[in-house]
Amino acid sequence: MLTIKKLHKSYPIGDRSLHVLKGIDLSVDEGEMVAIMGSSGSGKSTLLNIIGMLDEADEGEYILDGVTIKNLTEKKAAIYRNKFLGFIFQSFNLINYKTAQENVTLPLYYQGLKRKERQEKSLFHLEKVGLRDWADHHPSELSGGQKQRVAIARALAANPKLLLADEPTGALDTKTSYEIMAFLQQLNDEGKTLLIVTHEEDIANMCKRIVRLKDGVIMEDVKVDQVRAEQYV
Amino acid sequence: MFDRDLWREILQSINKNRTRSLLSGFTVAFAILLFAILFGLAKGLENTFAEAFVDDANNSIFIQSGRTTKANKGLQAGRRIQFKNEDYDYLKEDFGDDVQYITSRIYRNVTASFRNEKDNYSVRAVHPDHQYLEKTLMKEGRYINQLDIDNETKVVVIGRLVEEDLFLKTTALGKYLNMNGIQFKVVGVFTDDGGDNEERLIYMPVSTAQRIYGNNDYVDQINLTYNPDMDFDEAISFGRLITDKMKERFDVADDDQRAIRVRNMAEGTKAVGQMTFALGIIILVIGFGTLIAGIVGISNIMIFIVKDRTKELGIRKALGASPRSIVSIILLESILITAIAGYVGLLMGVGVLRLAEPMLETYFIKDPGVSTTLIVSATITLIVAGGIAGYLPAKKASRIKPIVALRDD
Numbered sequence: 001m002l003t004i005k006k007l008h009k010s011y012p013i014g015d016r017s018l019h020v021l022k023g024i025d026l027s028v029d030e031g032e033m034v035a036i037m038g039s040s041g042s043g044k045s046t047l048l049n050i051i052g053m054l055d056e057a058d059e060g061e062y063i064l065d066g067v068t069i070k071n072l073t074e075k076k077a078a079i080y081r082n083k084f085l086g087f088i089f090q091s092f093n094l095i096n097y098k099t100a101q102e103n104v105t106l107p108l109y110y111q112g113l114k115r116k117e118r119q120e121k122s123l124f125h126l127e128k129v130g131l132r133d134w135a136d137h138h139p140s141e142l143s144g145g146q147k148q149r150v151a152i153a154r155a156l157a158a159n160p161k162l163l164l165a166d167e168p169t170g171a172l173d174t175k176t177s178y179e180i181m182a183f184l185q186q187l188n189d190e191g192k193t194l195l196i197v198t199h200e201e202d203i204a205n206m207c208k209r210i211v212r213l214k215d216g217v218i219m220e221d222v223k224v225d226q227v228r229a230e231q232y233v
Numbered sequence: 234m235f236d237r238d239l240w241r242e243i244l245q246s247i248n249k250n251r252t253r254s255l256l257s258g259f260t261v262a263f264a265i266l267l268f269a270i271l272f273g274l275a276k277g278l279e280n281t282f283a284e285a286f287v288d289d290a291n292n293s294i295f296i297q298s299g300r301t302t303k304a305n306k307g308l309q310a311g312r313r314i315q316f317k318n319e320d321y322d323y324l325k326e327d328f329g330d331d332v333q334y335i336t337s338r339i340y341r342n343v344t345a346s347f348r349n350e351k352d353n354y355s356v357r358a359v360h361p362d363h364q365y366l367e368k369t370l371m372k373e374g375r376y377i378n379q380l381d382i383d384n385e386t387k388v389v390v391i392g393r394l395v396e397e398d399l400f401l402k403t404t405a406l407g408k409y410l411n412m413n414g415i416q417f418k419v420v421g422v423f424t425d426d427g428g429d430n431e432e433r434l435i436y437m438p439v440s441t442a443q444r445i446y447g448n449n450d451y452v453d454q455i456n457l458t459y460n461p462d463m464d465f466d467e468a469i470s471f472g473r474l475i476t477d478k479m480k481e482r483f484d485v486a487d488d489d490q491r492a493i494r495v496r497n498m499a500e501g502t503k504a505v506g507q508m509t510f511a512l513g514i515i516i517l518v519i520g521f522g523t524l525i526a527g528i529v530g531i532s533n534i535m536i537f538i539v540k541d542r543t544k545e546l547g548i549r550k551a552l553g554a555s556p557r558s559i560v561s562i563i564l565l566e567s568i569l570i571t572a573i574a575g576y577v578g579l580l581m582g583v584g585v586l587r588l589a590e591p592m593l594e595t596y597f598i599k600d601p602g603v604s605t606t607l608i609v610s611a612t613i614t615l616i617v618a619g620g621i622a623g624y625l626p627a628k629k630a631s632r633i634k635p636i637v638a639l640r641d642d
Contacts, residue, residue: 049636052551054551054634054635054636054639055634055636074555074556074631075555075556075557078550078553078554078555078556079553079555081550081551081552081553082552082553083553087551087552089639093544093547093548093551093639094548095545095548095549097245097246097249097250098245106548106549106552107552107553109238109242110549110552110553110554110555110558111553115237115238154552158552158553
């Protein structure tokens with residue numbers, strides 16, 4: 001599904017450069033649910049951004065679903081992002097002036113689907129996250145958990161191969177966090193591959209595998225017994 | 234090119250951010266408003282100038298005579314210069330193609346009557362070419378022709394107001410007009426754009442007038458038009474040449490300003506032309522300045538808008554928006570706002586000109602309208618302007634890195 005070899009990334013800071021990723025090797029199979037952990041500055045978000053094609057590595061190899069991701073033009077990157085990846089962000093990143101449904105429709109629009117098809121698909125996915133009745137509401141009228149569920153519906157809409165979540169529960173209270181995690185687990189049960197960046201142990205333990213980063217290298221990569229989130233809800 | 238969904242996106246973005254859109258629209262509307270008003274005023278001034286010269290052919294040269302003020306070649310000062318038929322012939326023959334139309338003129342005042350109606354009128358005895366020189370328009374019948382000149386026929390062509398005054402409601406054509414006791418047949422009635430005085434004139438053949446009023450071959454004035462192919466400088470030097478030749482012909486001193494007087498319309502026309510041209514340039518510079526200010530204004534606001542929307546555009550990119558679609562969103566929004574606001578400005582400008590029109594006439598500004606061509610070209614200009622204004626911001630937007638845009642504040 002996803003293979004990364006000897007990945008390096010540095011950012012220039014003033015006239016010096018900060019070496020953020022120092023040779024990452026990682027391989028994720030289809031149907032996995034991986035937590036990427038680490039304290040801030042460990043490079044976990046940078047890794048996720050590179051996997052998400054939002055950023056480019058300086059060195060190393062990155063193969064996604066058999067396609068080598070290298071020197072992409074903006075246009076190519078846009079197509080790959082649309083086709084392969086679904087993003088879930090800590091701050092939801094919904095477009096404020098669009099309704100829940102319009103937000104979910106957006107990736108479908110960029111996929112070039114017909115209007116009618118977009119409407120149907122977006123409603124289907126809103127239904128799936130349990131927000132069908134909220135389709136015509138704007139993000140400002142939704143709670144944090146609801147916003148994140150709209151964002152998940154949006155990430156799912158384009159039917160991506162890989163879901164990338166950057167601290168998906170970072171802005172939510174514990175109860176809502178577990179609700180969201182239960183939902184993500186359900187998606188994983190249905191066969192979706194998930195990559196979740198988090199610094200919370202309890203969230204990480206709800207995944208099937210934990211990759212710990214420290215100072216730009218992988219310290220630990222272990223399979224864990226998944227803690228089901230439903231029991232806390 | 235026409236993508237309904239794209240336009241839906243843009244309209245939604247404009248609609249949901251009204252203050253922002255109104256603000257940027259206002260700049261453009263104001264610029265176009267000023268542009269339209271300036272343009273209209275310039276047009277009005279131009280119209281006034283054009284009208285002032287519409288009456289007579291503007292390539293005319295008038296040659297008149299007077300008394301000499303200087304002794305020359307043994308002849309005393311104060312000698313009266315009298316043009317004759319031979320001078321007309323000389324000008325006509327010797328200058329060939331340089332002369333387009335030429336006519337003599339003799340002035341007389343007569344008392345004309347028809348039945349019980351009677352009044353005083355100015356008579357001009359002329360050659361057939363006079364019609365073109367004076368831009369006389371025939372309402373009925375014909376003008377003086379060469380046959381009239383050859384046969385010294387007693388015919389007249391009268392102005393519309395003469396017909397109205399003397400023939401009351403009836404037609405004058407074919408009737409006989411009594412002028413100082415002599416009967417003249419009315420062969421034509423004319424109109425003239427030069428105003429009422431021009432339409433109270435009576436024209437007769439120059440030869441008839443010479444026979445009746447003094448039995449001589451004197452003429453008072455010779456008018457001609459130069460070949461319209463000449464440019465202003467050629468025309469002006471042609472006028473000088475005529476002056477020199479005529480002075481030579483009548484043994485007038487070179488520096489005698491009164492004996493031979495040549496009035497060349499080219500000199501005035503050139504001055505007016507230059508002034509109109511200069512005016513046009515000034516208006517153009519000011520107009521384009523305003524327009525550019527408008528473009529810069531909207532461009533600025535669009536840059537602000539892009540900054541404001543950085544996060545949204547970043548989200549769109551993360552969801553798979555191509556750089557091209559980002560450019561279209563910003564560019565088309567800019568064009569749409571510019572075009573709509575520009576049109577509002579244009580309409581307001583036209584409205585202001587309409588309202589102010591009666592007051593402006595006092596200041597020599599006539600019909601300060603905005604033409605269809607201007608509206609069409611303004612529309613094109615607006616779309617181009619919107620494109621230019623939106624281009625840089627759109628480019629900037631397309632280069633937004635989603636990672637930077639999505640970074641939490």
